[in-house]
Amino acid sequence: MKSCIFPAFTLATILLTGGPAAIAQSGPEETPAAESEADTDPMQDPMQVVRGAKAWNETCSRCHNLRSPSELTDEEWDVSVTHMRVRGNLPASDVRDILAFLQASNNQ
Amino acid sequence: MTCAKYRSVALATVALIGLPALAQETQEQSPPDPQTAALLERIEQLEAELADLRGVVLQSTETASKAEAAAQDAVDRIAEVQDQTSPAPSYAVSPGMPDTKWHLAGYADVGFVGGDTPGPDSFVSGKFNPALHFQYKDFLLFEGEFEYATTGDGETESELEYSQIDLVLNDHTVLVVGKYLSPIGQFQERLHPSWINKVQGAPAGFGHDGVQPTSDTGVQLRGSIPAGVTRLTYALAVGNGPRTTSEGGVELMGMGSDDNSNKSVGGRIGFFPMPALEVGGSYLTSRVDGIMNPDMPVPAGSGLPLDARFQLWGVDAAYTKGPVAARFEYLKSERGKLFTATDEEPDGVLLPDLKMEAWYGQLSYRLSGFSDSEFIHRLEPVVRYGEFSISGHPELEEENAQNRLNAGLNYWLAPTIVAKAGLEWRDYTVPGVPDETLIQFQLGYGF
Numbered sequence: 236m237k238s239c240i241f242p243a244f245t246l247a248t249i250l251l252t253g254g255p256a257a258i259a260q261s262g263p264e265e266t267p268a269a270e271s272e273a274d275t276d277p278m279q280d281p282m283q284v285v286r287g288a289k290a291w292n293e294t295c296s297r298c299h300n301l302r303s304p305s306e307l308t309d310e311e312w313d314v315s316v317t318h319m320r321v322r323g324n325l326p327a328s329d330v331r332d333i334l335a336f337l338q339a340s341n342n343q
Numbered sequence: 344m345t346c347a348k349y350r351s352v353a354l355a356t357v358a359l360i361g362l363p364a365l366a367q368e369t370q371e372q373s374p375p376d377p378q379t380a381a382l383l384e385r386i387e388q389l390e391a392e393l394a395d396l397r398g399v400v401l402q403s404t405e406t407a408s409k410a411e412a413a414a415q416d417a418v419d420r421i422a423e424v425q426d427q428t429s430p431a432p433s434y435a436v437s438p439g440m441p442d443t444k445w446h447l448a449g450y451a452d453v454g455f456v457g458g459d460t461p462g463p464d465s466f467v468s469g470k471f472n473p474a475l476h477f478q479y480k481d482f483l484l485f486e487g488e489f490e491y492a493t494t495g496d497g498e499t500e501s502e503l504e505y506s507q508i509d510l511v512l513n514d515h516t517v518l519v520v521g522k523y524l525s526p527i528g529q530f531q532e533r534l535h536p537s538w539i540n541k542v543q544g545a546p547a548g549f550g551h552d553g554v555q556p557t558s559d560t561g562v563q564l565r566g567s568i569p570a571g572v573t574r575l576t577y578a579l580a581v582g583n584g585p586r587t588t589s590e591g592g593v594e595l596m597g598m599g600s601d602d603n604s605n606k607s608v609g610g611r612i613g614f615f616p617m618p619a620l621e622v623g624g625s626y627l628t629s630r631v632d633g634i635m636n637p638d639m640p641v642p643a644g645s646g647l648p649l650d651a652r653f654q655l656w657g658v659d660a661a662y663t664k665g666p667v668a669a670r671f672e673y674l675k676s677e678r679g680k681l682f683t684a685t686d687e688e689p690d691g692v693l694l695p696d697l698k699m700e701a702w703y704g705q706l707s708y709r710l711s712g713f714s715d716s717e718f719i720h721r722l723e724p725v726v727r728y729g730e731f732s733i734s735g736h737p738e739l740e741e742e743n744a745q746n747r748l749n750a751g752l753n754y755w756l757a758p759t760i761v762a763k764a765g766l767e768w769r770d771y772t773v774p775g776v777p778d779e780t781l782i783q784f785q786l787g788y789g790f
Contacts, residue, residue, distance in 0.1 A: 293618055297663050299539040299789070300758035307446070314446040314478040317509075318486060320517070322532065324576035324613070326567045327514035 287336025290329040298323065304341040312337045442480055449474040449488060450759075452537035454785035458766075461779075468493040469785070470537070472504065484509040505558060505597075519563040522597040525556035526563065526578035526611045527625040528672050529659045538759045538789030541668070541707045541725045544767070547747045548701025548731035552739075554655070554674040555701070556595035556627065559583065559607065570614070576623075579610040584629035585653055591685045591694050592739050593631060593653060593678055603650065605630040619664040625674070627655040633683030639690045641682065647693065651679035666709035666723075673702040678735075695735045703729030703747075709755075723753040725765075732772065746770040751783075759789035 295301055307315060312334060320330045451471045457464030474488035487506040494500055507521030524532045530549045534540050549555045561582025568575050584607025588594045609627030616622060632650045641647055657674035678697040685692060707725035714720075727749040733740040751765030767781040 297621065297661065298533045300755070302758050310440060310444040311446045313440065313481075314444050314476045314484070315448070317478055317481070317484050317511075318446075318476050320511075321484065321486075321509045321519065321565070324565055324567045324578060326569070326574060 283332050283335045284339050287332035291333045291336055294325060294329060304337045307341065309338045312341065443477060445477045447475055448790060450536045450538050450787065450789040452785050452787040454543060454783065456781055456783050458782040459780040482511045515568050516564055516566040519565060522558055522560045523563060524558050526580055527609060527627055527655065528555050528657050528674055529661060530672060531555055531557050536789060537785060537787030538761060541753060542727050542749045542751055543763050543765055543783040543785040546703035546727060546729040547745050552743065553701060554676050554699045558597035560597035560599065573615050576613040577610065582607045585631055587631050587634055587683050589634065589686045590738065591683060591736060603630060603632045620662045623659045625657045629653045631678060633681050636684040636689055636691055647682035648680045649682055651681040653678045666711050668707045670705045675700045697735040699733050701729065701731040703727055721755045723755065725751045725753060741773045741776055744772045746772065761787050
């Protein structure tokens with residue numbers, strides 16, 4: 236069991252970060268807009284959503300309560316997280332991770 | 344693949360451990376022939392390789408356990424967070440985003456204020472603050488917010504709270520241009536919306552007519568830079584700055600244009616001694632002009648101070664962890680002697696140095712871990728105590744200088760919907776001014 240940690244870890248990561256979605260996404264018909272969202276492509280950085288969840292929990296509750304990811308659409312989260320980046324002087328890398336997490340968990 | 348690798352390592356180990364024993368026996372019986380010598384050499388090589396391999400195996404087992412722990416940690420955190428907000432994760436595909444995205448947000452509140460005050464108990468219509476945000480690609484954001492309120496006389500008051508364009512220059516810097524909430528201190532920029540503020544109303548000295556600037560019009564450079572183990576956040580601003588009021592005070596809000604060529608320069612620097620604690624320091628310097636009465640020009644060479652230096656500095660701290668939020672802010676401002684026309688002295692008057700000082704500490708605790716009752720989980724007691732002192736302006740001092748204690752109980756209907764019930768004791772510090780006790784109810788909704 237212990238010697239099979241790596242495969243288990245990889246599998247968990249893929250499951251956690253929306254492997255199926257990523258697989259569905261990786262078609263040849265990627266639009267330029269989809270490319271500009273490359274930062275949040277789980278296939279490119281499988282741990283991003285995990286980091287995002289952690290950063291969200293730590294950062295986004297500093298000034299106010301956390302809202303459920305399902306409150307906003309992907310587009311609205313994009314705008315709102317940029318708004319918060321400016322308001323809270325948040326580090327850009329955290330902001331990208333948090334956005335990936337919110338967009339991955341909002342049921343949209 | 345990994346399992347197979349481990350298997351081969353095990354086989355190699357068995358083979359290698361067996362072989363040297365055999366070789367040793369052979370060595371004792373007779374001097375080694377060239378073939379055996381070569382074999383022995385090969386065995387030595389293999390032994391060295393095996394030692395290396397053992398090292399590698401040990402190391403990777405260690406890395407693997409670390410990775411496993413990290414993965415478990417991440418899984419736990421996600422479960423915890425999803426528990427709190429209960430969305431079922433779908434990980435759905437985000438469709439290609441348009442270049443321009445927008446979001447309609449803001450907040451509103453309604454309420455009731457009564458108690459031992461000069462006025463009658465009354466329902467208050469509260470505020471309605473719609474906010475609009477437009478984002479172009481990922482580098483430009485427009486944000487604007489209005490505030491609408493109904494006055495005691497039934498008039499509708501409206502104010503442009505902020506209207507700014509934010510240009511993302513790089514990972515560490517955003518350029519802000521326009522009218523923005525003042526980055527000095529914390530309350531105005533971060534805490535004043537009624538779904539964020541845990542108490543109804545601002546601490547004494549932190550609202551309009553206080554020490555804390557509410558807004559300014561100008562430019563800001565702001566962002567975050569890594570600094571060793573911590574992180575520095577900064578907001579540096581150059582704006583039109585404060586202005587003298589017709590009562591002889593200082594108005595600290597964003598004006599549409601400047602009344603003097605001297606700009607305000609200031610900002611705030613914050614850092615995190617630990618993740619849950621943010622500590623900040625703010626500073627602002629500017630000059631304010633006296634108001635000129637066109638019918639009574641001040642003769643040249645009068646030696647009267649027609650403008651004065653205005654300076655403000657402060658420190659703040661916020662500790663937020665789980666159900667606890669503790670906040671503290673201190674601000675102090677000074678304006679030099681100034682000759683100005685006022686409502687009471689339209690011909691002009693020489694005002695002495697004006698000094699203002701305000702601070703508050705606030706502690707709130709969400710009772711989320713206290714019992715099985717859903718009702719109790721939603722409750723949050725809060726206390727806030729603050730002091731506001733003014734010297735150099737008797738009327739302002741009489742009206743505003745006070746020690747203020749708030750005690751309240753909030754009930755959270757949702758993360759951004761709160762019903763607040765509170766008591767506010769205002770102990771005015773000028774002798775003869777009667778103290779007030781207020782009972783306040785407010786329903787706030789951030790959307």
